[in-house]
Structure formats: C-alpha cells, structure tokens
Amino acid sequence: MKRIPLSLAVSLFSAIIFFSCSNDDNTPTVQPVQSQTIKNLAADPVTIDPQTGQPGAGTGKYTLFSLKDGKQIANSDSASNKWDIGFRGTTLIVNGGAIRSGQGGAYIHTGTFEELTSVPESVTFATDQSSSQLAITTGSGKGWYNYANTIVSPIPGKVLILKTGDGKYAKLEILSYYKDAPATPTATSESRYFTFRYVYQPDGSKKLN
Amino acid sequence: MPTLLNAFLFAVLQAGGLSGPLQPDRPQPRTDSLKTRKLDEVVVTATRTERPMGALPMPVTVIGKQQIRQMGSLRLNDVLQEQTGLAIVTDHGQGVQIQGFAPEYTLILLDGEPLIGRTAGTLELNRLAVGNIRQIEIVKGPSSSLYGSEALAGVINIITDNAGGSGQKQANASVSARYGANRTSDLAADLGLRRGKIGVYAFANRYGSAGYDLSPETAGNTVSPFANYTFSGRVTADISSRLTLSVSGRSFSEKQENRYEATAGSVVVGPGMIADRNLNPVLTFRPNQHWKLTARFYGSYYRTETDLRYQNDGKAYDQSYFEQRFNRPEIQIDHYLNRKHVLTLGVGYNAESVVATRYTDRQRFSNRYAYAQYEWLPNRRWDIIVGGRFDNHSQYASQFSPKASARFELSPTIALRGSTGVGFKAPDFRQLYLNFDNSVVGYSVFGTHELVNSLARLQQLGQIAEVLTDPAQFSDIRAESSVAYNLGLTADLSAAYKLPVTFSVNLFRNDIRDLIETRAVALKTNGQSVFSYVNLNRVFTQGAEFDGSYRISAGSGMLRISAGYQFLLTGDKTVVGQIKRGEVYRRDPETLATQRVKPADYGGLYNRSKHMANVKLFYELPKQGLTVNLRGIYRGRYGFSDRNGNVILDAAPEYVPGYMLWNLSAGKTIKNVTVQAGIDNLFGQTNPQYIPNLAGRLWYTSLRWSVAAPAKN
Numbered sequence: 001m002k003r004i005p006l007s008l009a010v011s012l013f014s015a016i017i018f019f020s021c022s023n024d025d026n027t028p029t030v031q032p033v034q035s036q037t038i039k040n041l042a043a044d045p046v047t048i049d050p051q052t053g054q055p056g057a058g059t060g061k062y063t064l065f066s067l068k069d070g071k072q073i074a075n076s077d078s079a080s081n082k083w084d085i086g087f088r089g090t091t092l093i094v095n096g097g098a099i100r101s102g103q104g105g106a107y108i109h110t111g112t113f114e115e116l117t118s119v120p121e122s123v124t125f126a127t128d129q130s131s132s133q134l135a136i137t138t139g140s141g142k143g144w145y146n147y148a149n150t151i152v153s154p155i156p157g158k159v160l161i162l163k164t165g166d167g168k169y170a171k172l173e174i175l176s177y178y179k180d181a182p183a184t185p186t187a188t189s190e191s192r193y194f195t196f197r198y199v200y201q202p203d204g205s206k207k208l209n
Numbered sequence: 210m211p212t213l214l215n216a217f218l219f220a221v222l223q224a225g226g227l228s229g230p231l232q233p234d235r236p237q238p239r240t241d242s243l244k245t246r247k248l249d250e251v252v253v254t255a256t257r258t259e260r261p262m263g264a265l266p267m268p269v270t271v272i273g274k275q276q277i278r279q280m281g282s283l284r285l286n287d288v289l290q291e292q293t294g295l296a297i298v299t300d301h302g303q304g305v306q307i308q309g310f311a312p313e314y315t316l317i318l319l320d321g322e323p324l325i326g327r328t329a330g331t332l333e334l335n336r337l338a339v340g341n342i343r344q345i346e347i348v349k350g351p352s353s354s355l356y357g358s359e360a361l362a363g364v365i366n367i368i369t370d371n372a373g374g375s376g377q378k379q380a381n382a383s384v385s386a387r388y389g390a391n392r393t394s395d396l397a398a399d400l401g402l403r404r405g406k407i408g409v410y411a412f413a414n415r416y417g418s419a420g421y422d423l424s425p426e427t428a429g430n431t432v433s434p435f436a437n438y439t440f441s442g443r444v445t446a447d448i449s450s451r452l453t454l455s456v457s458g459r460s461f462s463e464k465q466e467n468r469y470e471a472t473a474g475s476v477v478v479g480p481g482m483i484a485d486r487n488l489n490p491v492l493t494f495r496p497n498q499h500w501k502l503t504a505r506f507y508g509s510y511y512r513t514e515t516d517l518r519y520q521n522d523g524k525a526y527d528q529s530y531f532e533q534r535f536n537r538p539e540i541q542i543d544h545y546l547n548r549k550h551v552l553t554l555g556v557g558y559n560a561e562s563v564v565a566t567r568y569t570d571r572q573r574f575s576n577r578y579a580y581a582q583y584e585w586l587p588n589r590r591w592d593i594i595v596g597g598r599f600d601n602h603s604q605y606a607s608q609f610s611p612k613a614s615a616r617f618e619l620s621p622t623i624a625l626r627g628s629t630g631v632g633f634k635a636p637d638f639r640q641l642y643l644n645f646d647n648s649v650v651g652y653s654v655f656g657t658h659e660l661v662n663s664l665a666r667l668q669q670l671g672q673i674a675e676v677l678t679d680p681a682q683f684s685d686i687r688a689e690s691s692v693a694y695n696l697g698l699t700a701d702l703s704a705a706y707k708l709p710v711t712f713s714v715n716l717f718r719n720d721i722r723d724l725i726e727t728r729a730v731a732l733k734t735n736g737q738s739v740f741s742y743v744n745l746n747r748v749f750t751q752g753a754e755f756d757g758s759y760r761i762s763a764g765s766g767m768l769r770i771s772a773g774y775q776f777l778l779t780g781d782k783t784v785v786g787q788i789k790r791g792e793v794y795r796r797d798p799e800t801l802a803t804q805r806v807k808p809a810d811y812g813g814l815y816n817r818s819k820h821m822a823n824v825k826l827f828y829e830l831p832k833q834g835l836t837v838n839l840r841g842i843y844r845g846r847y848g849f850s851d852r853n854g855n856v857i858l859d860a861a862p863e864y865v866p867g868y869m870l871w872n873l874s875a876g877k878t879i880k881n882v883t884v885q886a887g888i889d890n891l892f893g894q895t896n897p898q899y900i901p902n903l904a905g906r907l908w909y910t911s912l913r914w915s916v917a918a919p920a921k922n
Contacts, residue, residue: 110792132675139678141856146854146855146856147729148856149850150650153854153856154854155794155854156795156803156853156855157792157793157805157855173803176801183798184852187650
C-alpha cells in the first residue's frame with residue numbers, strides 16, 4: 001500500500017525539479033540527474049493506403065538517438081559511438097555488440113522507473129549480436145511491448161537499463177508507440193511514434209536519480 | 210396409484226427418442242416426494258437414462274414448455290438468459306456462458322445429439338426456435354464422461370415434442386402468430402397425431418425481423434434484417450411391444466441482408482445465409498425388464514454463405530462459405546439389475562468433415578469412443594454414480610474422462626450432493642486447419658496443422674519480416690481439459706414444515722489447463738502478424754450459486770416467487786502468481802504514470818460478471834385463464850478490454866457497467882385461444898458500444914390457438 005503514494009511523490013518531486021531546473025539552466029550545482037521526456041520520435045513510420053487500409057513499406061532505417069544530447073543522430077553516424085539506442089517499428093537496437101561500433105548494451109528491468117535508483121549489481125548487459133539476436137528482445141510479451149487486438153502497448157513496469165554508446169548508464173521507459181500518445185489507441189492511430197522518458201547519468205556512475 | 214403410474218409413464222414417454230415403456234423394475238423415487246413434483250421434471254441429460262430431477266447428484270435445471278410460453282420466449286437465447294448462473298455473451302454470435310466458461314465449452318444437444326456449426330466457438334442460440342420444445346435441461350459441471358468433447362462447463366439438452374404430447378389425447382394442433390417491435394414477427398404451427406402404433410409430430414416456424422440500429426450516426430445496422438424458417442418433425446412407431454422406432458428431423462434456414470460499416474466510412478452490403486439440417490433415427494429394443502438397447506444414428510449438416518461487397522464500388526469484401534458435416538452411429542445398453550443397480554454402456558463413432566473458403570481442402574476428423582456408467586442405489590438415502598469415457602481421436606491424443614457423483618438424503622427436507630469429473634474440449638477444425646489471410650486488415654491465421662506450410666508459402670512470397678516463434682512448436686496441440694468439483698444441497702421445506710419453499714445451493718470449482726489461445730508466430734512486412742493456436746494458459750473458475758422459490762396463494766390465484774444468484778471468481782493462474790510476486794504493472798493511459806498492480810486489483814478473466822442475479826414473479830389465476838409475470842435479470846459489471854497496457858483486467862475503466870433487465874408478460878386464455886402481450890427490457894436499457902445484442906425496449910403481442918381431441922377411429 002505504501003509504494004504507490006511514494007512513487008507518485010517521487011514522480012511529482014522529479015517533475016517539480018524538472019520544471020524548476022529548466023528556469024536556471026546555467027547554475028552549475030550538484031543535482032539529481034534529470035528525467036527527460038521525448039515525444040513523437042518517428043521510428044520509420046509508414047503511411048497507410050486509404051484504398052486497402054494496409055500500411056505501405058517503410059525505409060527500413062533505424063532512428064538513432066543520443067541520450068546525452070537528447071536528439072536524433074544521422075544514420076551516416078551509425079558506425080560511431082554517438083548514438084545509444086535506435087528505433088524502427090517495434091524493433092529497438094543498442095550501440096554495442098558484434099554488429100555495432102559502440103560500447104552499449106541493454107537490460108530489461110521489471111519495476112517502476114522511479115524505484116530504479118541505480119543499476120543493480122546483478123545486471124548483465126546484453127548486446128546486439130545479430131539482426132535476429134538483439135539485446136532488446138523482440139516479439140509480443142517478450143521485450144518491451146504487448147501486441148493484442150492490433151495494438152502495440154508498451155508493457156508497464158518494463159524499464160530499459162542502457163549502457164550508452166560511450167559506456168555511460170541510463171534508464172529508459174517507453175510510454176507510447178502512437179503519435180501524441182493517445183489514451184486509447186485504435187487500429188487507425190498513427191503508429192511508430194515513440195514517446196519515452198529517460199534518465200542519463202553523465203558522470204559514468206551507476207546512480208540513476 | 211394410477212395417477213403415479215400415469216405420471217411416470219407419461220414422463221418417460223415424453224423423454225424423447227431415447228425412451229420407451231416404463232421399466233417396472235427401474236428404481237423409482239419415493240412416492241411422497243414424487244407427489245409434489247411436476248411431471249416435467251424427469252430428465253435424461255444427466256445420466257443418459259430417464260431420472261427424476263430431484264434425485265440427481267449433479268446440478269440440473271429444467272425449464273418446461275409452460276414456463277417458456279409464459280415468458281414469451283421465441284429463441285433459445287431468450288430462455289437461457291433468464292436462468293441463474295447463465296449469461297448470454299456475444300462473440301461471433303450469441304452463446305451461453307456457464308460457470309464462467311466461454312460458449313465453446315458448453316455442449317448444446319437436440320434430443321441428445323450435438324448441434325454443429327459454431328463460429329469461433331460460439332453456437333448461435335438464435336438458430337433454435339423454442340415453439341416445439343417440451344423442455345430444456347441444463348446440467349452444470351463436466352459431462353464429458355458421457356458426451357465427450359465440449360461438455361466441459363455443462364450440457365444443454367433441448368427435448369422436442371412428441372406425437373400425443375398431451376397424454377390421453379390422440380391428436381393435437383396449434384397455430385400461433387406474434388408481432389412486435391422492430392417488425393419482429395413469429396409464425397408457428399404444430400400438429401401431433403397418434404393412430405395406434407404410429408405417432409407423427411410436425412412443427413413449422415417462420416421468424417423474421419427488420420433488425421435495429423443502435424448507432425444511427427454510423428452507416429448500416431447493428432442487427433440487419435433477417436428471416437428464418439424451421440421445420441421439424443418426428444415419426445414414432447411401436448413395431449412390437451419390445452421394439453420402438455423413432456425418426457426425427459429438423460431443417461433450419463436463414464437469410465440476412467447485411468449492411469454495416471466495415472471500416473470507417475466504407476459500408477458493406479450483401480446476403481448471409483445459414484442452413485442447418487439433421488436427421489436422427491433411433492431404435493429402442495427392450496427384450497425384458499432388465500435390458501434396454503438403443504441404437505441411434507445422427508447425421509447433421511451445416512452451411513453458411515456470405516457475399517459482402519463494398520456499397521460504393523461493389524468490390525468484394527468477404528465472399529466465403531463454410532460447410533460442416535457430422536455423422537454418428539451409437540449403441541447404448543442399459544441394464545437394470547433389481548432396484549439397486551443400473552449399468553449403462555455405450556460405443557460410438559463420430560465422423561466429421563469441413564470444407565470452407567478458409568480451409569485448404571476438405572478436412573476430416575474421426576473419433577471412436579466408449580463410455581460406461583454405473584449407478585448404485587444401496588438404500589433410499591444414497592445414490593452413487595461413477596462413470597467414464599474414452600475418446601480415441603484421429604488428430605490428437607486420446608482422452609479419458611472419469612466422473613463420480615453422489616447424493617445423500619440427510620432428511621426428508623435436505624439432500625446433499627457432490628460430483629467431480631474431468632471434462633475436455635478437443636481442438637476444433639479452426640484450431641487445426643484454418644488457413645486464413647484477412648485481405649482487409651492484412652493479418653493471417655493458420656491452424657496448427659497448416660502453420661508450417663503456410664508460413665513457408667508466405668516466406669517465399671516475401672511477406673514475412675520476422676519469425677517470432679519456431680512454427681514446429683505449434684504442431685503438438687492438445688485438448689483443453691478441466692477438473693471440476695460441485696458440492697451442494699437441495700432443500701424442500703414442504704414435507705416437514707408445510708412451507709412451499711424450495712432452495713438449492715451449489716459451490717463449484719473448475720481448474721482448466723492447456724487453454725488454446727491465439728499467439729503471434731511471425732510479423733509480416735505489412736506490419737500485421739501471423740497467428741496460430743497454442744496451449745497456453747491455466748485458468749480457474751469458482752463460485753457459488755443459489756436458487757430459491759416460494760409459492761403462495763394470493764387472491765384466487767397462485768403466486769410463485771423465485772430468485773437466483775451466482776457469485777463467480779475467475780482468473781489466470783500465471784497472472785495471479787505474477788501479481789503476487791509484484792511483477793505486474795499498469796500505466797495510466799492519461800498520465801502515463803506506471804504503478805504496481807496489487808492482488809486485489811485483479812478482476813480475473815474478461816467478460817465474466819462477479820455477480821449475476823434474477824428475480825421472477827409468476828402469477829396465475831387458473832379459473833380466469835390469466836397469467837402475469839415479471840422477471841428481472843441482473844448482470845454485474847464485467848471486464849471488456851485492457852486499457853492500461855498490461856493485458857489483464859485490473860482497473861475500473863476496463864469494465865462494462867452492470868445492468869438490470871425487466872421483462873413483463875401477461876396472457877389470457879379463453880377456450881382454445883390464448884392472447885399474450887409483453888414488453889422485454891421494460892426500461893429500454895441499451896449499450897450500443899459494448900452490448901450490441903441488447904436491442905432496447907421491445908413490445909410484442911401474440912395470439913395462439915390450440916386444440917386437442919381424441920382421434921377418430
């Protein structure tokens with residue numbers, strides 16, 4: 001019973017910090033790492049043919065993202081350690097492993113974002129070994145999402161613990177797969193638009209709040 | 210004694226094609242208890258032999274013809290929805306939920322033989338007219354030990370009328386017409402004749418409606434106009450005093466003019482056709498009072514045809530057909546050894562086939578089976594039944610379904626009863642052989658036997674983006690099975706306390722394993738999935754059921770008040786474990802905040818109401834020929850779909866609110882004519898989004914003429 005008010009308080013608290021900090025960005029004080037929310041990051045969206053109702057083919061390219069900079073990285077930089085996580089449809093990649101250039105990795109943690117205050121010692125990071133053996137496992141109920149009644153919904157309580165391309169730590173929670181994160185997505189909602197929040201720890205420690 | 214003998218003889222004769230003359234040595238219930246019981250309460254479903262309902266060790270409900278008429282029911286779903294513990298649920302048709310089991314787990318029998326033609330597991334109850342029904346028997350709990358597959362949750366047996374159904378009379382006939390809201394009309398006629406050793410019964414019915422539209426803002430109808438015809442009949446012949454032949458048949462056909470919005474903005478139109486026929490000859494041989502031999506054959510045919518086209522350009526939306534055949538020879542031997550032992554043995558063979566748009570070839574099933582049941586009545590207080598059935602199927606592993614049940618008369622007032630048994634449901638044609646590419650949405654569904662080849666075909670066409678699960682894992686699909694326990698008591702306060710009160714309580718628990726679910730096997734390049742079927746979950750349903758009735762005289766008439774209630778808990782065992790370990794979370798769809806789900810939040814399986822209840826008042830003035838009744842049916846809130854990302858039912862917005870329906874009916878009989886009028890859903894309860902089969906307030910009025918006379922000779 002006590003956990004929920006606590007986690008609510010924590011998220012409220014972090015929200016307050018987030019908003020108050022955004023006012024005085026230049027003050028170099030020691031403060032908890034900030035939670036960032038990214039909205040509508042396009043992950044190779046496809047247009048739906050109005051005639052057939054079927055989605056067309058995508059570009060097949062991943063949207064690469066840097067957690068440090070909070071922005072998309074060009075695909076021309078795919079063979080660098082500049083990016084940390086990539087998105088294409090429901091498939092997520094990390095910048096580490098046999099088929100990548102960086103030092104990244106991922107672990108799918110079960111718990112709430114707020115309660116995960118540091119990278120647990122037991123965590124072992126998986127890496128992208130091949131296109132069929134990815135650090136973030138694919139498939140409904142196997143990785144970060146469930147697929148039911150034509151809707152992809154991020155599984156609540158799944159937090160990705162990430163090692164970034166340059167070997168730092170971060171936690172990331174996917175909140176929605178649909179444009180503008182509708183409360184009740186339907187089969188016709190525009191998909192492949194990620195809304196997620198994350199905390200990036202720039203100092204290289206495993207502390208995540 | 211003549212009344213008792215007549216009563217029993219009549220009841221046994223009435224029990225349909227399975228019966229014949231009275232066995233003098235058959236165990237009979239105690240005289241005092243039979244006197245107070247109505248004739249109609251002899252049931253055949255529970256043990257496959259004629260038994261007085263009150264003496265059975267399992268939960269049985271019997272709904273008689275008179276009650277069905279007074280309720281103004283036309284179709285089977287009308288009758289079933291008012292029974293305690295039964296819910297009418299919609300999934301590709303209206304089916305019945307018993308003890309929390311979905312419709313595919315209840316076997317629907319017509320005179321003891323299974324009706325075929327299920328869509329996605331649901332047998333549309335609307336297909337069955339009730340005008341020719343003598344009684345409906347509902348046995349809850351698994352009866353797979355007698356009936357095989359699908360009898361997991363229970364069995365509903367529809368017993369149709371016979372020639373000479375009114376006992377002494379030798380000819381009877383009736384004609385009825387009814388008209389009501391939504392231009393719903395029902396015309397029915399029946400005729401029974403008995404001449405010496407030959408009896409003939411015939412029934413015809415036309416039922417039609419203009420349909421209705423609960424959401425006028427969208428194009429098309431909620432229910433499109435339809436009309437259907439039912440013809441049925443039976444010929445019985447007493448070839449000798451020992452040998453009886455009965456041949457019954459039924460034909461049903463329906464045509465519906467569909468018009469509805471398939472996807473936003475595009476309306477599809479076109480006819481949908483259903484045809485359903487069956488034939489059932491039964492030969493009964495009684496060499497002496499100790500033996501009864503029954504040879505039955507049952508053949509059934511079911512076909513649907515759909516031709517749906519887009520309204521604007523006439524292009525095909527869904528053109529498909531489905532055709533199923535079922536044939537079954539069966540032999541049953543009943544042996545009555547003095548008054549204490551009854552042994553029943555049966556063997557049979559099912560041959561089934563299906564050919565359809567969504568199947569590669571004609572697919573065939575066969576199933577050999579044998580069953581045995583032994584009933585022991587050591588004294589007047591005990592009744593013990595043990596039995597079992599072995600099914601050897603051509604497509605999946607053999608099944609053995611044992612059962613045991615007992616009844617103990619604690620006192621003249623109270624009897625205890627308990628039963629336990631194993632039930633199973635075989636993978637159906639769809640789960641084995643479906644080969645379906647949805648051209649509109651783009652997904653594919655393959656039965657487990659089709660999966661490997663069909664997936665390879667799609668891969669060759671370059672339509673598969675990623676295979677998620679090794680398709681070979683799907684090939685060894687097993688039957689779903691359950692272990693059930695029912696424990697209860699029945700009480701009749703009339704004998705000991707002179708109180709016209711009866712009630713019964715039943716506690717039940719069902720543990721179901723290897724539930725067959727759809728699961729995504731691969732992702733297609735169009736973003737859709739390929740699905741197949743797999744044994745996945747272990748679920749439970751448990752609860753308690755209460756039924757009571759009280760009969761009082763009010764004025765010059767008789768008032769019967771009855772009430773029923775079912776409390777039901779269901780759940781997926783894996784989910785329950787995960788929640789206990791704190792591994793399940795939910796995300797508020799508005800704030801996107803995540804929180805841990807507590808055990809108390811879990812609402813169990815979707816579409817199950819924790820609380821269901823009914824209350825009924827039947828008032829009769831026999832001298833004036835007047836009947837009035839008011840029935841209230843409550844269905845508590847039930848889960849509809851997930852809204853917070855965790856797939857399970859755990860939050861208030863995921864429920865459909867509970868609702869209460871009130872149905873009112875009144876009738877007056879003058880000589881041979883009965884006039885009836887009524888209103889179903891008195892307060893116009895509707896919920897277009899979640900309960901489209903709830904049509905709103907429906908009035909009706911009907912006229913019935915019936916006559917019975919001794920035949921000229």
